[in-house]
Amino acid sequence: MHYLPLPRTVVPAVTMATGVLIIWLGWGSMRDPETLWAPGDLSRYHADIAHCTSCHEPFHGPATTKCILCHSEARLAERAMPATASLHLDIIRQQKTCLACHTEHRGALSRITSSAMRNPHGEFVFLMTGAKSCAACHEFEAAFGARPTVLDNEIVRHVMAKGNGAHRPGYVAHCLQCHTGR
Amino acid sequence: MGWLGLGITLLVFVYPIKKRASQNRRWPRGWFRVHMVAGMMGPLVILLHSGAHLHALVPLLALTAMAVVTVSGIVGQGIHYLALRTLNDRRRQLHDQGLSADEIDLRLHGMAAQEKAFRLWQSIHAPMTLMFLVLTALHVVGAIYFGGF
Numbered sequence: 001m002h003y004l005p006l007p008r009t010v011v012p013a014v015t016m017a018t019g020v021l022i023i024w025l026g027w028g029s030m031r032d033p034e035t036l037w038a039p040g041d042l043s044r045y046h047a048d049i050a051h052c053t054s055c056h057e058p059f060h061g062p063a064t065t066k067c068i069l070c071h072s073e074a075r076l077a078e079r080a081m082p083a084t085a086s087l088h089l090d091i092i093r094q095q096k097t098c099l100a101c102h103t104e105h106r107g108a109l110s111r112i113t114s115s116a117m118r119n120p121h122g123e124f125v126f127l128m129t130g131a132k133s134c135a136a137c138h139e140f141e142a143a144f145g146a147r148p149t150v151l152d153n154e155i156v157r158h159v160m161a162k163g164n165g166a167h168r169p170g171y172v173a174h175c176l177q178c179h180t181g182r
Numbered sequence: 183m184g185w186l187g188l189g190i191t192l193l194v195f196v197y198p199i200k201k202r203a204s205q206n207r208r209w210p211r212g213w214f215r216v217h218m219v220a221g222m223m224g225p226l227v228i229l230l231h232s233g234a235h236l237h238a239l240v241p242l243l244a245l246t247a248m249a250v251v252t253v254s255g256i257v258g259q260g261i262h263y264l265a266l267r268t269l270n271d272r273r274r275q276l277h278d279q280g281l282s283a284d285e286i287d288l289r290l291h292g293m294a295a296q297e298k299a300f301r302l303w304q305s306i307h308a309p310m311t312l313m314f315l316v317l318t319a320l321h322v323v324g325a326i327y328f329g330g331f
Contacts, residue, residue: 007305010305010309011309011312013309014309014310014312014313015312017313018312018313018316021243021313021316021317022316022320025239025240025320028239035238035239036238036239036240037238037239037240037324037328038237038238039235039237039238040235040237041237052328056327056328056329057330058327058328059326059327059330059331060330060331061328061329061330105237
């Protein structure tokens with residue numbers, strides 16, 4: 001099969017167009033990097049962050065060390081709910097990754113926490129068990145979205161022993177089906 | 183899935199490289215088949231990789247350039263196939279009418295020249311590949327820069 005050679009102007013024209021495109025993308029990357037590079041809009045919680053490197057470590061991705069610059073131990077202790085603060089302080093002290101439970105760039109109104117990380121028990125569970133943090137009863141995996149496992153410790157064994165087997169995993173979420181809540 | 187799509191897509195470049203490297207030897211028919219199959223499969227895998235995420239401009243432009251290259255390749259091959267079939271049919275008709283080989287060539291010369299007009303696709307297909315490659319490289323570097331290895 002024989003193909004005719006391309007017209008002489010085609011390659012220079014496309015090369016020039018590609019060069020102009022690269023310059024435009026470089027200029028745009030400095031002015032509005034989110035439009036050019038982000039896989040989605042930031043959530044409403046982080047919408048005021050202007051620089052990608054506020055959260056991303058170049059060539060290493062989103063970094064927990066960057067998260068805790070704002071979500072510091074002092075700020076958590078001062079502003080978060082006690083159980084939330086306790087869980088997050090444990091995570092920071094154990095140098096675990098925030099990415100196991102949190103994500104971003106899913107749109108302004110999206111959740112930034114894995115669905116498995118919602119507290120399905122409500123605050124009632126802390127009154128019931130006397131625990132100060134989710135980590136008192138659960139082990140959290142490093143993978144984003146992984147379901148937390150139930151620990152085998154004194155608090156868990158005590159809860160399981162109560163209620164004639166009703167407090168087995170998955171059932172504590174529906175406590176108000178049996179309890180009045182008063 | 184993006185890496186798989188890129189790997190398959192890169193296979194298409196063996197054909198033009200072989201074609202240019204062996205201009206005086208025979209046409210690399212086998213690699214042309216690989217070119218056509220990988221040129222369809224690679225973009226399909228990349229399309230799946232992109233999913234419904236069409237937010238960032240750089241990968242969106244890379245996807246558009248890929249679509250232009252792929253569609254122009256499919257259209258060009260279709261046109262080339264139809265033109266050859268028409269030419270062969272006409273050659274058979276003229277042969278059945280008892281014309282000599284020289285007379286047939288003379289008559290078909292006009293038709294063959296018309297196919298040049300269809301070569302617009304080639305002016306789009308090959309040069310746009312440069313833009314597709316540059317944008318894909320930018321997308322890969324950006325993904326590694328922001329997402330890590």
